[in-house]
Amino acid sequence: MTKLVILWLRQDLRLHDNPALIAAINSNQPIIFLYILDDTLNIGGASRWWLHHSLDALAQSLQKKGATLVLRKGAAKTILPQLVTATDADKVMWNRRYDSAGIAIDTEIKTSLGAAGVRCESFNSHLLFEPWTIKNKQGKPYQVFTRFWNHCLEQPTPPIPLAAPDQLTSVEIASDPLESWNLLPTKPDWSGGLKDTWQPGEAAALARLENFLDELVADYKEDRNRPDLTATSRLSPSLAWGEISPRVIYYETRRMMHNNSITARGGQALLSEIGWREFSYHLLFHFPDLPTAPLKSQFKNFPWAKDENLFHLWTKGLTGYPIVDAGMRELWHTGWMHNRVRMIVASFLVKDLLLSWQQGAAWFWDTLVDADIANNSASWQWVSGCGADAAPYFRIFNPILQGEKFDPNGEYVRKWIPELKDLPNELIHKPWQASTARLSVANVQLGITYPKPIIDHDKARHRALAIFHGLPKG
Numbered sequence: 001m002t003k004l005v006i007l008w009l010r011q012d013l014r015l016h017d018n019p020a021l022i023a024a025i026n027s028n029q030p031i032i033f034l035y036i037l038d039d040t041l042n043i044g045g046a047s048r049w050w051l052h053h054s055l056d057a058l059a060q061s062l063q064k065k066g067a068t069l070v071l072r073k074g075a076a077k078t079i080l081p082q083l084v085t086a087t088d089a090d091k092v093m094w095n096r097r098y099d100s101a102g103i104a105i106d107t108e109i110k111t112s113l114g115a116a117g118v119r120c121e122s123f124n125s126h127l128l129f130e131p132w133t134i135k136n137k138q139g140k141p142y143q144v145f146t147r148f149w150n151h152c153l154e155q156p157t158p159p160i161p162l163a164a165p166d167q168l169t170s171v172e173i174a175s176d177p178l179e180s181w182n183l184l185p186t187k188p189d190w191s192g193g194l195k196d197t198w199q200p201g202e203a204a205a206l207a208r209l210e211n212f213l214d215e216l217v218a219d220y221k222e223d224r225n226r227p228d229l230t231a232t233s234r235l236s237p238s239l240a241w242g243e244i245s246p247r248v249i250y251y252e253t254r255r256m257m258h259n260n261s262i263t264a265r266g267g268q269a270l271l272s273e274i275g276w277r278e279f280s281y282h283l284l285f286h287f288p289d290l291p292t293a294p295l296k297s298q299f300k301n302f303p304w305a306k307d308e309n310l311f312h313l314w315t316k317g318l319t320g321y322p323i324v325d326a327g328m329r330e331l332w333h334t335g336w337m338h339n340r341v342r343m344i345v346a347s348f349l350v351k352d353l354l355l356s357w358q359q360g361a362a363w364f365w366d367t368l369v370d371a372d373i374a375n376n377s378a379s380w381q382w383v384s385g386c387g388a389d390a391a392p393y394f395r396i397f398n399p400i401l402q403g404e405k406f407d408p409n410g411e412y413v414r415k416w417i418p419e420l421k422d423l424p425n426e427l428i429h430k431p432w433q434a435s436t437a438r439l440s441v442a443n444v445q446l447g448i449t450y451p452k453p454i455i456d457h458d459k460a461r462h463r464a465l466a467i468f469h470g471l472p473k474g
Protein backbone atom coordinates (compact mmCIF):
# COMPACT_ATOMS: atom_id res chain seq x y z
CA MET A 1 0.00 0.00 0.00
CA THR A 2 1.27 3.54 -0.78
CA LYS A 3 2.52 5.31 2.30
CA LEU A 4 1.41 8.81 3.22
CA VAL A 5 3.29 12.07 3.35
CA ILE A 6 2.54 14.66 6.03
CA LEU A 7 2.86 18.29 4.94
CA TRP A 8 3.43 20.18 8.18
CA LEU A 9 2.35 23.79 7.61
CA ARG A 10 3.64 26.48 9.96
CA GLN A 11 4.45 30.05 8.94
CA ASP A 12 3.77 29.29 5.30
CA LEU A 13 -0.03 29.51 5.18
CA ARG A 14 -0.31 29.70 1.40
CA LEU A 15 -0.59 27.59 -1.72
CA HIS A 16 1.55 29.73 -4.05
CA ASP A 17 5.33 29.41 -3.92
CA ASN A 18 5.21 26.77 -1.24
CA PRO A 19 8.18 24.44 -1.89
CA ALA A 20 7.23 21.87 0.78
CA LEU A 21 3.73 21.62 -0.70
CA ILE A 22 5.08 21.08 -4.21
CA ALA A 23 7.56 18.48 -2.94
CA ALA A 24 4.71 16.65 -1.20
CA ILE A 25 2.72 16.65 -4.44
CA ASN A 26 5.74 15.47 -6.42
CA SER A 27 6.15 12.51 -4.07
CA ASN A 28 2.96 11.12 -5.67
CA GLN A 29 1.83 9.95 -2.25
CA PRO A 30 -1.44 10.79 -0.52
CA ILE A 31 -0.98 13.95 1.54
CA ILE A 32 -2.12 15.00 5.01
CA PHE A 33 -2.22 18.80 5.25
CA LEU A 34 -1.45 19.44 8.90
CA TYR A 35 -1.26 22.51 11.11
CA ILE A 36 -0.28 22.03 14.76
CA LEU A 37 -1.03 24.66 17.38
CA ASP A 38 2.09 24.10 19.43
CA ASP A 39 1.36 25.58 22.81
CA THR A 40 4.99 25.30 23.81
CA LEU A 41 5.50 28.29 21.48
CA ASN A 42 4.45 31.75 22.55
CA ILE A 43 2.01 33.46 20.15
CA GLY A 44 0.73 36.91 21.11
CA GLY A 45 -2.96 37.78 21.38
CA ALA A 46 -3.22 39.78 18.14
CA SER A 47 -1.30 37.11 16.23
CA ARG A 48 -3.68 34.45 17.53
CA TRP A 49 -6.53 36.47 16.04
CA TRP A 50 -4.69 36.63 12.72
CA LEU A 51 -3.82 32.93 12.84
CA HIS A 52 -7.47 31.96 13.32
CA HIS A 53 -8.58 33.83 10.23
CA SER A 54 -5.56 32.82 8.18
CA LEU A 55 -6.16 29.12 8.93
CA ASP A 56 -9.81 29.58 8.07
CA ALA A 57 -8.85 31.14 4.72
CA LEU A 58 -6.31 28.40 4.03
CA ALA A 59 -8.81 25.65 4.86
CA GLN A 60 -11.26 27.21 2.37
CA SER A 61 -8.62 27.51 -0.37
CA LEU A 62 -7.61 23.90 0.17
CA GLN A 63 -11.22 22.80 0.06
CA LYS A 64 -11.79 24.58 -3.26
CA LYS A 65 -8.90 22.54 -4.69
CA GLY A 66 -10.16 19.27 -3.19
CA ALA A 67 -8.11 18.96 0.01
CA THR A 68 -8.76 19.21 3.75
CA LEU A 69 -6.72 20.97 6.41
CA VAL A 70 -6.16 18.89 9.55
CA LEU A 71 -5.76 20.79 12.83
CA ARG A 72 -4.13 19.31 15.91
CA LYS A 73 -3.19 20.94 19.20
CA GLY A 74 -0.27 20.03 21.45
CA ALA A 75 3.50 19.79 21.34
CA ALA A 76 4.61 19.07 17.77
CA LYS A 77 7.24 16.63 19.01
CA THR A 78 4.44 14.51 20.51
CA ILE A 79 1.75 14.98 17.86
CA LEU A 80 3.89 14.23 14.80
CA PRO A 81 5.24 10.82 15.90
CA GLN A 82 1.72 9.82 17.00
CA LEU A 83 0.28 10.81 13.64
CA VAL A 84 3.07 9.13 11.70
CA THR A 85 2.36 5.86 13.52
CA ALA A 86 -1.42 6.17 13.25
CA THR A 87 -1.38 6.89 9.50
CA ASP A 88 1.71 4.89 8.54
CA ALA A 89 3.31 7.95 6.91
CA ASP A 90 6.89 7.60 5.70
CA LYS A 91 7.66 11.26 5.02
CA VAL A 92 7.15 14.60 6.75
CA MET A 93 7.79 17.81 4.84
CA TRP A 94 7.95 21.38 6.06
CA ASN A 95 9.31 24.80 5.26
CA ARG A 96 12.09 26.00 7.54
CA ARG A 97 12.00 28.43 10.44
CA TYR A 98 14.94 30.31 11.89
CA ASP A 99 14.35 31.00 15.59
CA SER A 100 16.23 28.89 18.10
CA ALA A 101 13.12 27.38 19.75
CA GLY A 102 11.67 26.39 16.35
CA ILE A 103 14.99 25.00 15.11
CA ALA A 104 15.40 22.96 18.32
CA ILE A 105 11.93 21.41 17.91
CA ASP A 106 12.50 20.65 14.21
CA THR A 107 15.91 19.11 14.85
CA GLU A 108 14.56 16.89 17.62
CA ILE A 109 11.67 15.75 15.43
CA LYS A 110 13.91 15.10 12.45
CA THR A 111 16.24 12.99 14.59
CA SER A 112 13.55 10.95 16.33
CA LEU A 113 11.47 10.35 13.19
CA GLY A 114 14.63 9.64 11.19
CA ALA A 115 15.56 6.94 13.70
CA ALA A 116 12.14 5.41 13.10
CA GLY A 117 12.76 5.34 9.33
CA VAL A 118 10.61 8.39 8.53
CA ARG A 119 12.21 10.84 6.15
CA CYS A 120 11.92 14.56 7.07
CA GLU A 121 12.58 17.08 4.31
CA SER A 122 12.75 20.83 4.81
CA PHE A 123 12.68 23.73 2.34
CA ASN A 124 13.06 27.49 2.22
CA SER A 125 9.84 29.42 1.71
CA HIS A 126 10.35 32.32 4.14
CA LEU A 127 13.46 34.10 2.86
CA LEU A 128 15.17 35.16 -0.34
CA PHE A 129 18.56 33.98 0.92
CA GLU A 130 19.28 31.31 3.51
CA PRO A 131 21.15 32.99 6.41
CA TRP A 132 24.06 30.53 6.35
CA THR A 133 24.80 31.21 2.68
CA ILE A 134 25.59 34.90 3.29
CA LYS A 135 28.99 35.51 4.91
CA ASN A 136 31.53 38.30 4.87
CA LYS A 137 35.13 37.89 3.65
CA GLN A 138 36.15 36.52 7.06
CA GLY A 139 33.41 33.89 6.84
CA LYS A 140 31.43 35.66 9.57
CA PRO A 141 27.82 36.89 9.59
CA TYR A 142 27.21 40.47 8.53
CA GLN A 143 26.36 43.10 11.13
CA VAL A 144 26.01 46.10 8.83
CA PHE A 145 22.88 46.26 6.68
CA THR A 146 24.23 47.90 3.51
CA ARG A 147 27.14 45.48 3.27
CA PHE A 148 24.81 42.57 3.94
CA TRP A 149 22.25 43.62 1.34
CA ASN A 150 24.85 44.48 -1.32
CA HIS A 151 26.33 41.04 -0.82
CA CYS A 152 22.88 39.44 -1.15
CA LEU A 153 22.29 41.31 -4.39
CA GLU A 154 25.54 39.89 -5.79
CA GLN A 155 24.29 36.32 -5.19
CA PRO A 156 22.50 34.25 -7.84
CA THR A 157 18.88 35.41 -7.89
CA PRO A 158 16.51 33.49 -5.57
CA PRO A 159 14.51 30.61 -7.09
CA ILE A 160 11.59 31.67 -9.27
CA PRO A 161 8.31 31.41 -7.32
CA LEU A 162 6.32 28.22 -7.71
CA ALA A 163 2.74 28.39 -8.97
CA ALA A 164 -0.11 27.24 -6.73
CA PRO A 165 -1.32 23.75 -7.68
CA ASP A 166 -4.58 23.58 -9.67
CA GLN A 167 -6.01 20.58 -7.92
CA LEU A 168 -5.25 18.67 -4.77
CA THR A 169 -6.36 15.56 -2.98
CA SER A 170 -5.78 14.74 0.62
CA VAL A 171 -6.32 12.11 3.24
CA GLU A 172 -9.18 12.83 5.61
CA ILE A 173 -8.45 12.20 9.25
CA ALA A 174 -9.88 13.62 12.46
CA SER A 175 -9.28 17.32 12.95
CA ASP A 176 -9.92 19.75 15.80
CA PRO A 177 -12.62 22.31 14.97
CA LEU A 178 -10.81 25.66 14.56
CA GLU A 179 -13.24 27.30 17.02
CA SER A 180 -12.21 24.86 19.74
CA TRP A 181 -8.77 26.45 19.82
CA ASN A 182 -10.20 29.70 21.19
CA LEU A 183 -7.76 31.84 19.23
CA LEU A 184 -10.27 34.69 19.09
CA PRO A 185 -10.73 36.94 22.13
CA THR A 186 -14.10 36.71 23.83
CA LYS A 187 -14.10 38.21 27.32
CA PRO A 188 -13.67 40.96 26.33
CA ASP A 189 -13.66 40.81 22.55
CA TRP A 190 -11.13 43.53 21.73
CA SER A 191 -10.84 42.55 18.09
CA GLY A 192 -13.33 45.03 16.58
CA GLY A 193 -10.59 47.33 15.29
CA LEU A 194 -8.68 44.40 13.82
CA LYS A 195 -11.79 43.20 11.98
CA ASP A 196 -12.35 46.69 10.54
CA THR A 197 -8.74 47.00 9.39
CA TRP A 198 -7.60 43.64 8.09
CA GLN A 199 -8.47 40.74 5.88
CA PRO A 200 -6.13 37.86 6.68
CA GLY A 201 -5.39 35.10 4.14
CA GLU A 202 -3.40 34.48 0.99
CA ALA A 203 -5.84 35.98 -1.52
CA ALA A 204 -6.08 39.25 0.40
CA ALA A 205 -2.29 39.38 0.76
CA LEU A 206 -1.77 38.98 -2.99
CA ALA A 207 -4.40 41.66 -3.60
CA ARG A 208 -2.60 44.03 -1.17
CA LEU A 209 0.64 43.52 -3.08
CA GLU A 210 -1.06 44.19 -6.40
CA ASN A 211 -2.74 47.32 -5.07
CA PHE A 212 0.51 48.56 -3.56
CA LEU A 213 2.45 48.09 -6.80
CA ASP A 214 -0.32 49.64 -8.91
CA GLU A 215 -1.24 52.57 -6.68
CA LEU A 216 1.33 53.35 -4.00
CA VAL A 217 4.85 52.30 -4.90
CA ALA A 218 5.42 55.36 -7.12
CA ASP A 219 5.50 57.64 -4.06
CA TYR A 220 6.74 55.04 -1.57
CA LYS A 221 10.29 56.35 -1.30
CA GLU A 222 9.06 59.86 -0.48
CA ASP A 223 6.00 59.03 1.59
CA ARG A 224 6.92 55.87 3.48
CA ASN A 225 7.78 57.87 6.60
CA ARG A 226 4.41 59.62 6.75
CA PRO A 227 1.98 57.95 9.16
CA ASP A 228 -0.79 60.33 8.08
CA LEU A 229 -0.78 58.83 4.57
CA THR A 230 -1.56 55.34 3.32
CA ALA A 231 1.82 54.93 1.71
CA THR A 232 3.22 51.52 2.68
CA SER A 233 2.23 48.00 1.64
CA ARG A 234 0.84 46.69 4.95
CA LEU A 235 2.13 43.29 3.94
CA SER A 236 3.90 42.67 7.26
CA PRO A 237 1.31 40.38 8.91
CA SER A 238 1.04 38.35 5.71
CA LEU A 239 4.82 38.03 5.51
CA ALA A 240 4.94 37.05 9.17
CA TRP A 241 2.46 34.20 8.65
CA GLY A 242 3.75 33.29 5.20
CA GLU A 243 0.53 34.15 3.39
CA ILE A 244 2.71 35.77 0.77
CA SER A 245 6.13 34.73 -0.42
CA PRO A 246 9.01 37.22 -0.32
CA ARG A 247 10.10 35.76 -3.66
CA VAL A 248 6.79 36.80 -5.21
CA ILE A 249 7.31 40.34 -3.93
CA TYR A 250 10.89 40.32 -5.21
CA TYR A 251 10.09 38.99 -8.69
CA GLU A 252 6.89 40.97 -9.21
CA THR A 253 8.61 44.22 -8.19
CA ARG A 254 11.57 43.54 -10.47
CA ARG A 255 9.32 42.54 -13.38
CA MET A 256 7.34 45.76 -13.08
CA MET A 257 10.54 47.83 -12.78
CA HIS A 258 11.95 46.20 -15.91
CA ASN A 259 8.88 46.83 -18.02
CA ASN A 260 8.63 50.36 -16.61
CA SER A 261 5.20 49.86 -15.03
CA ILE A 262 6.71 51.15 -11.78
CA THR A 263 9.64 53.46 -11.12
CA ALA A 264 13.00 52.00 -10.14
CA ARG A 265 13.01 54.50 -7.26
CA GLY A 266 9.87 53.08 -5.67
CA GLY A 267 10.66 49.47 -6.54
CA GLN A 268 14.20 49.62 -5.13
CA ALA A 269 12.91 51.21 -1.94
CA LEU A 270 10.49 48.32 -1.43
CA LEU A 271 13.20 45.74 -2.17
CA SER A 272 15.47 47.42 0.33
CA GLU A 273 12.82 47.04 3.07
CA ILE A 274 12.47 43.37 2.16
CA GLY A 275 16.26 43.40 2.55
CA TRP A 276 15.89 44.69 6.12
CA ARG A 277 13.61 41.76 6.82
CA GLU A 278 16.25 39.40 5.43
CA PHE A 279 18.86 41.13 7.59
CA SER A 280 16.74 40.60 10.72
CA TYR A 281 16.52 36.88 9.94
CA HIS A 282 20.25 36.76 9.22
CA LEU A 283 20.87 38.22 12.69
CA LEU A 284 18.31 35.95 14.38
CA PHE A 285 19.87 32.85 12.87
CA HIS A 286 23.47 33.77 13.67
CA PHE A 287 22.71 35.34 17.07
CA PRO A 288 19.95 33.09 18.47
CA ASP A 289 19.70 35.17 21.67
CA LEU A 290 18.66 38.23 19.65
CA PRO A 291 15.13 38.28 21.23
CA THR A 292 16.50 38.50 24.77
CA ALA A 293 20.13 39.64 24.86
CA PRO A 294 21.69 42.83 23.47
CA LEU A 295 24.11 42.21 20.60
CA LYS A 296 26.45 44.87 21.98
CA SER A 297 27.83 43.41 25.18
CA GLN A 298 28.33 46.79 26.92
CA PHE A 299 24.51 46.98 27.21
CA LYS A 300 24.32 43.74 29.21
CA ASN A 301 24.13 45.43 32.58
CA PHE A 302 22.29 48.56 31.51
CA PRO A 303 20.47 50.03 34.54
CA TRP A 304 16.96 49.85 33.11
CA ALA A 305 14.27 51.43 35.26
CA LYS A 306 11.40 49.38 36.66
CA ASP A 307 8.21 51.40 36.76
CA GLU A 308 4.94 49.62 36.04
CA ASN A 309 2.99 52.87 36.13
CA LEU A 310 5.09 54.56 33.43
CA PHE A 311 4.96 51.38 31.36
CA HIS A 312 1.18 51.23 31.70
CA LEU A 313 0.82 54.86 30.56
CA TRP A 314 3.01 54.12 27.55
CA THR A 315 0.97 51.04 26.58
CA LYS A 316 -2.31 52.93 26.85
CA GLY A 317 -1.18 55.97 24.86
CA LEU A 318 -1.31 58.31 27.87
CA THR A 319 2.19 59.81 27.89
CA GLY A 320 1.09 63.33 27.00
CA TYR A 321 3.20 63.28 23.81
CA PRO A 322 0.61 63.15 21.01
CA ILE A 323 2.68 61.31 18.36
CA VAL A 324 3.64 58.63 20.92
CA ASP A 325 0.09 58.26 22.16
CA ALA A 326 -1.37 58.18 18.65
CA GLY A 327 1.00 55.34 17.76
CA MET A 328 0.22 53.31 20.87
CA ARG A 329 -3.51 53.75 20.29
CA GLU A 330 -3.19 52.79 16.63
CA LEU A 331 -1.40 49.64 17.79
CA TRP A 332 -4.06 48.77 20.35
CA HIS A 333 -6.92 49.43 17.96
CA THR A 334 -5.59 47.87 14.74
CA GLY A 335 -2.75 45.55 15.78
CA TRP A 336 -0.36 47.51 13.58
CA MET A 337 1.67 50.70 13.82
CA HIS A 338 3.43 52.74 11.18
CA ASN A 339 7.20 52.08 11.04
CA ARG A 340 8.23 55.68 11.73
CA VAL A 341 5.95 55.78 14.75
CA ARG A 342 7.26 52.40 15.98
CA MET A 343 10.70 54.03 16.06
CA ILE A 344 9.39 57.08 17.92
CA VAL A 345 7.46 55.14 20.58
CA ALA A 346 10.33 52.68 21.05
CA SER A 347 12.84 55.48 21.46
CA PHE A 348 10.52 57.16 23.96
CA LEU A 349 10.23 53.97 26.04
CA VAL A 350 13.92 53.14 26.19
CA LYS A 351 15.52 56.57 26.13
CA ASP A 352 13.00 58.94 27.73
CA LEU A 353 11.54 56.49 30.25
CA LEU A 354 14.61 54.23 30.49
CA LEU A 355 12.37 51.14 30.47
CA SER A 356 13.93 48.09 28.88
CA TRP A 357 13.58 47.29 25.19
CA GLN A 358 12.67 43.73 26.14
CA GLN A 359 9.61 45.06 27.97
CA GLY A 360 8.61 47.10 24.92
CA ALA A 361 9.26 44.19 22.57
CA ALA A 362 7.05 41.93 24.71
CA TRP A 363 4.17 44.43 24.50
CA PHE A 364 4.59 44.64 20.72
CA TRP A 365 4.73 40.85 20.57
CA ASP A 366 1.35 40.58 22.24
CA THR A 367 -0.39 43.39 20.36
CA LEU A 368 1.00 43.34 16.80
CA VAL A 369 -0.74 41.31 14.12
CA ASP A 370 2.64 41.26 12.35
CA ALA A 371 4.61 40.15 15.43
CA ASP A 372 7.73 38.63 13.93
CA ILE A 373 10.48 37.37 16.20
CA ALA A 374 13.28 38.45 13.84
CA ASN A 375 11.95 41.89 12.87
CA ASN A 376 10.67 42.75 16.32
CA SER A 377 13.86 41.80 18.15
CA ALA A 378 16.26 43.32 15.62
CA SER A 379 14.24 46.55 15.39
CA TRP A 380 13.98 47.05 19.16
CA GLN A 381 17.70 46.48 19.48
CA TRP A 382 18.32 48.89 16.62
CA VAL A 383 16.29 51.69 18.23
CA SER A 384 17.89 51.04 21.62
CA GLY A 385 21.37 51.32 20.17
CA CYS A 386 22.41 47.86 21.34
CA GLY A 387 21.90 45.90 18.10
CA ALA A 388 23.73 45.35 14.86
CA ASP A 389 24.12 48.44 12.70
CA ALA A 390 22.10 50.17 15.39
CA ALA A 391 21.15 53.79 15.64
CA PRO A 392 23.88 55.32 17.84
CA TYR A 393 22.87 55.78 21.47
CA PHE A 394 22.92 59.57 21.14
CA ARG A 395 20.18 59.46 18.48
CA ILE A 396 17.21 60.17 20.72
CA PHE A 397 14.02 60.89 18.83
CA ASN A 398 12.40 64.16 19.80
CA PRO A 399 8.67 63.34 19.82
CA ILE A 400 7.67 66.92 19.06
CA LEU A 401 10.00 67.44 16.09
CA GLN A 402 9.28 63.96 14.76
CA GLY A 403 5.56 64.65 14.96
CA GLU A 404 5.90 68.01 13.22
CA LYS A 405 8.08 66.57 10.48
CA PHE A 406 6.23 63.36 9.68
CA ASP A 407 2.67 64.32 10.59
CA PRO A 408 2.88 67.95 9.46
CA ASN A 409 -0.86 68.63 9.47
CA GLY A 410 -1.55 66.63 12.62
CA GLU A 411 -3.95 64.33 10.78
CA TYR A 412 -2.51 61.16 12.26
CA VAL A 413 -2.73 62.58 15.77
CA ARG A 414 -6.27 63.83 15.19
CA LYS A 415 -7.34 60.38 13.97
CA TRP A 416 -6.11 58.54 17.04
CA ILE A 417 -6.49 61.27 19.68
CA PRO A 418 -9.80 62.91 18.82
CA GLU A 419 -9.76 64.84 22.09
CA LEU A 420 -7.03 67.02 20.53
CA LYS A 421 -8.67 67.43 17.13
CA ASP A 422 -9.55 71.10 17.52
CA LEU A 423 -6.05 72.23 18.36
CA PRO A 424 -4.34 74.15 15.55
CA ASN A 425 -1.53 72.43 13.62
CA GLU A 426 1.21 74.44 15.31
CA LEU A 427 0.15 73.13 18.74
CA ILE A 428 -1.15 69.65 17.99
CA HIS A 429 2.24 68.02 18.76
CA LYS A 430 2.81 70.09 21.93
CA PRO A 431 -0.53 70.90 23.56
CA TRP A 432 1.14 71.89 26.86
CA GLN A 433 2.52 74.96 25.10
CA ALA A 434 -0.97 76.22 24.24
CA SER A 435 -2.37 79.13 26.23
CA THR A 436 -5.31 78.50 28.52
CA ALA A 437 -7.52 80.35 26.04
CA ARG A 438 -6.38 78.19 23.07
CA LEU A 439 -6.92 75.03 25.08
CA SER A 440 -10.35 76.19 26.12
CA VAL A 441 -11.39 76.97 22.52
CA ALA A 442 -10.22 73.48 21.52
CA ASN A 443 -12.07 71.92 24.47
CA VAL A 444 -8.89 70.47 25.90
CA GLN A 445 -8.38 70.30 29.65
CA LEU A 446 -4.79 69.23 30.13
CA GLY A 447 -4.47 66.69 32.86
CA ILE A 448 -8.18 65.85 32.54
CA THR A 449 -9.21 65.21 28.92
CA TYR A 450 -5.64 64.63 27.78
CA PRO A 451 -2.56 64.05 29.99
CA LYS A 452 0.24 66.49 30.65
CA PRO A 453 3.64 65.08 29.54
CA ILE A 454 4.67 62.32 31.95
CA ILE A 455 8.29 63.39 31.57
CA ASP A 456 10.15 66.45 30.31
CA HIS A 457 11.75 65.30 27.07
CA ASP A 458 14.78 67.62 27.27
CA LYS A 459 15.62 66.56 30.80
CA ALA A 460 15.03 62.91 29.95
CA ARG A 461 17.33 63.24 26.96
CA HIS A 462 20.18 64.63 29.07
CA ARG A 463 19.66 61.90 31.66
CA ALA A 464 19.79 59.19 28.99
CA LEU A 465 22.87 60.68 27.34
CA ALA A 466 24.70 60.73 30.65
CA ILE A 467 23.90 57.06 31.29
CA PHE A 468 24.66 55.94 27.74
CA HIS A 469 27.88 57.94 27.79
CA GLY A 470 29.01 56.13 30.92
CA LEU A 471 28.62 52.65 29.40
CA PRO A 472 31.78 50.59 29.00
CA LYS A 473 33.23 51.02 25.52
CA GLY A 474 32.41 48.07 23.22
Ligand SMILES: Cc1cc2nc3c(=O)[nH]c(=O)nc-3n(C[C@H](O)[C@H](O)[C@H](O)COP(=O)(O)OP(=O)(O)OC[C@H]3O[C@@H](n4cnc5c(N)ncnc54)[C@H](O)[C@@H]3O)c2cc1C
Binds near residue numbers: 339
Ligand atom coordinates in the same frame (compact mmCIF):
# COMPACT_ATOMS: atom_id res chain seq x y z
C1 LIG B 1 10.40 48.82 17.43
C2 LIG B 1 10.02 48.16 16.14
C3 LIG B 1 9.39 46.91 16.17
C4 LIG B 1 9.06 46.27 14.96
N1 LIG B 1 8.43 45.04 15.01
C5 LIG B 1 8.13 44.40 13.86
C6 LIG B 1 7.49 43.12 13.88
O1 LIG B 1 7.24 42.52 14.93
N2 LIG B 1 7.16 42.56 12.68
C7 LIG B 1 7.46 43.15 11.49
O2 LIG B 1 7.15 42.58 10.43
N3 LIG B 1 8.08 44.34 11.45
C8 LIG B 1 8.41 44.99 12.58
N4 LIG B 1 9.03 46.21 12.52
C9 LIG B 1 9.47 46.74 11.21
C10 LIG B 1 8.46 47.63 10.48
O3 LIG B 1 7.97 48.61 11.34
C11 LIG B 1 7.28 46.86 9.87
O4 LIG B 1 7.76 45.75 9.12
C12 LIG B 1 6.49 47.76 8.90
O5 LIG B 1 6.01 48.89 9.59
C13 LIG B 1 5.35 46.98 8.32
O6 LIG B 1 4.53 47.79 7.54
P1 LIG B 1 4.42 47.56 5.97
O7 LIG B 1 4.17 46.12 5.68
O8 LIG B 1 3.43 48.53 5.45
O9 LIG B 1 5.89 47.93 5.50
P2 LIG B 1 6.48 48.36 4.09
O10 LIG B 1 7.14 49.67 4.26
O11 LIG B 1 5.47 48.24 3.01
O12 LIG B 1 7.65 47.29 3.87
C14 LIG B 1 7.42 46.04 3.21
C15 LIG B 1 7.93 44.91 4.10
O13 LIG B 1 9.31 45.06 4.37
C16 LIG B 1 9.61 44.62 5.69
N5 LIG B 1 10.11 45.76 6.47
C17 LIG B 1 9.78 47.06 6.36
N6 LIG B 1 10.47 47.81 7.23
C18 LIG B 1 11.23 46.95 7.93
C19 LIG B 1 12.18 47.11 8.99
N7 LIG B 1 12.49 48.32 9.50
N8 LIG B 1 12.78 46.01 9.49
C20 LIG B 1 12.52 44.79 8.99
N9 LIG B 1 11.64 44.57 7.98
C21 LIG B 1 11.00 45.64 7.46
C22 LIG B 1 8.30 44.13 6.30
O14 LIG B 1 8.22 42.73 6.14
C23 LIG B 1 7.27 44.87 5.47
O15 LIG B 1 6.03 44.22 5.43
C24 LIG B 1 9.36 46.88 13.72
C25 LIG B 1 9.97 48.14 13.72
C26 LIG B 1 10.29 48.77 14.91
C27 LIG B 1 10.95 50.12 14.86
